[in-house]
Amino acid sequence: MNIILIEGSEMREGKITLSDHRAAHIIKILKCAEGDSVKVGILHGKIGTAQIVGLQKKFPFKVELIGRVESAPPPKEPVDFVLALPRPIMLRRILSQIAALGVENLHIVNANRVEKSFWNTSLIEKEVFTEHLIHGLEQAVDTVMPNIVFHTRFKPFMEDYLPTVSARYTHMLLAHPGSTGGLGTLLGRNRERVLVAIGPEGGWVDYEVGLFRNQGFSDFNIGCRILKVDTAVVNIHGRIMALFENVA
Amino acid sequence: MNIILIEGSEMREGKITLSDHRAAHIIKILKCAEGDSVKVGILHGKIGTAQIVGLQKKFPFKVELIGRVESAPPPKEPVDFVLALPRPIMLRRILSQIAALGVENLHIVNANRVEKSFWNTSLIEKEVFTEHLIHGLEQAVDTVMPNIVFHTRFKPFMEDYLPTVSARYTHMLLAHPGSTGGLGTLLGRNRERVLVAIGPEGGWVDYEVGLFRNQGFSDFNIGCRILKVDTAVVNIHGRIMALFENVA
Numbered sequence: 453m454n455i456i457l458i459e460g461s462e463m464r465e466g467k468i469t470l471s472d473h474r475a476a477h478i479i480k481i482l483k484c485a486e487g488d489s490v491k492v493g494i495l496h497g498k499i500g501t502a503q504i505v506g507l508q509k510k511f512p513f514k515v516e517l518i519g520r521v522e523s524a525p526p527p528k529e530p531v532d533f534v535l536a537l538p539r540p541i542m543l544r545r546i547l548s549q550i551a552a553l554g555v556e557n558l559h560i561v562n563a564n565r566v567e568k569s570f571w572n573t574s575l576i577e578k579e580v581f582t583e584h585l586i587h588g589l590e591q592a593v594d595t596v597m598p599n600i601v602f603h604t605r606f607k608p609f610m611e612d613y614l615p616t617v618s619a620r621y622t623h624m625l626l627a628h629p630g631s632t633g634g635l636g637t638l639l640g641r642n643r644e645r646v647l648v649a650i651g652p653e654g655g656w657v658d659y660e661v662g663l664f665r666n667q668g669f670s671d672f673n674i675g676c677r678i679l680k681v682d683t684a685v686v687n688i689h690g691r692i693m694a695l696f697e698n699v700a
Numbered sequence: 701m702n703i704i705l706i707e708g709s710e711m712r713e714g715k716i717t718l719s720d721h722r723a724a725h726i727i728k729i730l731k732c733a734e735g736d737s738v739k740v741g742i743l744h745g746k747i748g749t750a751q752i753v754g755l756q757k758k759f760p761f762k763v764e765l766i767g768r769v770e771s772a773p774p775p776k777e778p779v780d781f782v783l784a785l786p787r788p789i790m791l792r793r794i795l796s797q798i799a800a801l802g803v804e805n806l807h808i809v810n811a812n813r814v815e816k817s818f819w820n821t822s823l824i825e826k827e828v829f830t831e832h833l834i835h836g837l838e839q840a841v842d843t844v845m846p847n848i849v850f851h852t853r854f855k856p857f858m859e860d861y862l863p864t865v866s867a868r869y870t871h872m873l874l875a876h877p878g879s880t881g882g883l884g885t886l887l888g889r890n891r892e893r894v895l896v897a898i899g900p901e902g903g904w905v906d907y908e909v910g911l912f913r914n915q916g917f918s919d920f921n922i923g924c925r926i927l928k929v930d931t932a933v934v935n936i937h938g939r940i941m942a943l944f945e946n947v948a
Contacts, residue, residue: 526924552928593925677774688938690922690934690935690938693922695943697884
């Protein structure tokens with residue numbers, strides 16, 4: 453945790469009292485003492501600093517803080533993703549990573565090569581996946597949760613849902629091994645909104661690729677190496693951000 | 701596994717007989733039948749295709765193949781890393797990921813903020829870490845193992861070892877939150893060899909940053925978000941590759 457995230461209702465006239473895993477973290481991991489300061493942020497709100505004014509170091513842990521939140525959280529980045537539902541262990545990791553990277557919107561869709569059993573995961577429930585998003589925000593010092601939307605049917609997602617959001621994007625890109633273009637030739641010279649689709653293990657089937665193209669997606673590749681989906685998400689995010697930085 | 705890796709000695713006049721986890725993978729995960737082809741590669745050697753000519757589908761699994769290896773593996777990428785030793789669970793993941801990304805050299809060093817207990821891991825033994833590198837090669841369809849070197853003492857690594865390899869690199873870069881430069885302004889317009897150093901959780905201490913600068917490293921940042929080291933490695937690798945691609 454590089455920031456202690458709290459609900460707005462937990463701060464009253466600058467005072468915060470913690471008695472859960474966050475108190476344990478401040479005491480056992482950060483090894484803070486009275487008088488130390490920690491970074492705090494209000495979920496969906498501002499970021500600031502709070503000083504520890506009271507501390508119960510033995511179980512049950514308790515930490516009392518006084519602070520102010522004045523700074524805006526970092527802005528979200530302009531790269532959103534569409535992912536075929538990955539296996540749960542990988543989805544957990546992706547949720548934390550995209551929250552840390554500053555992704556604003558993540559769409560998780562079914563696909564022909566998604567194993568049906570993957571949909572049995574509790575991770576598609578908001579109370580469960582939120583925990584992993586919070587880990588990412590705590591890592592990256594952010595307070596604003598990404599929007600995660602699960603789409604259990606591919607065709608309605610492509611034909612009914614996508615057209616309602618596609619106008620937001622200057623570029624819609626399909627990571628497709630074997631295509632010839634790289635990102636550098638597809639992206640413009642400005643920091644524009646991009647939606648990137650990444651397939652399941654084994655890739656999209658031809659029918660799915662066809663629907664992406666019908667909706668205006670352009671193929672790109674990142675070389676001949678086949679990456680796992682979590683590696684691909686983080687790597688492609690970095691590639692796009694570097695191109696935008698480079699032309700700023 | 702997107703390629704079945706074998707030792708050179710396992711192929712005789714084009715014939716390969718597998719009876720270990722690779723046979724189980726071909727039968728249970730890839731669900732291959734007699735007559736199907738799979739991609740094969742000789743460790744440190746060439747890549748080709750082999751046809752399944754015999755199959756024992758029940759335990760103990762056995763697969764007989766006949767094939768040829770004729771193609772060179774993909775070239776390694778020009779980005780090497782120096783990492784402060786991360787916690788073992790993270791190191792495992794990083795080893796697979798850097799093998800998949802085509803990293804050629806990885807140096808893992810001690811640092812002030814590395815927990816001493818991390819050095820007790822069996823992952824610093826070649827027989828143990830090799831397994832994770834092979835997972836990465838199997839994922840990315842490569843046959844050539846990255847070089848992994850562990851350095852248990854920071855100062856000798858910086859002052860004695862680094863000068864013996866630094867001439868290989870056009871750029872030596874230190875990921876340092878709070879520095880002002882981005883990668884786009886530091887890297888040249890060509891695909892040049894780059895060495896990137898990434899610190900432990902909590903960062904390098906000032907003394908360590910000083911030694912990096914003495915050895916010719918330049919600071920860069922990738923924005924204000926603090927990433928976990930595995931996310932940072934994959935993201936920074938992507939950023940550098942995108943800049944090189946963009947100017948090709």
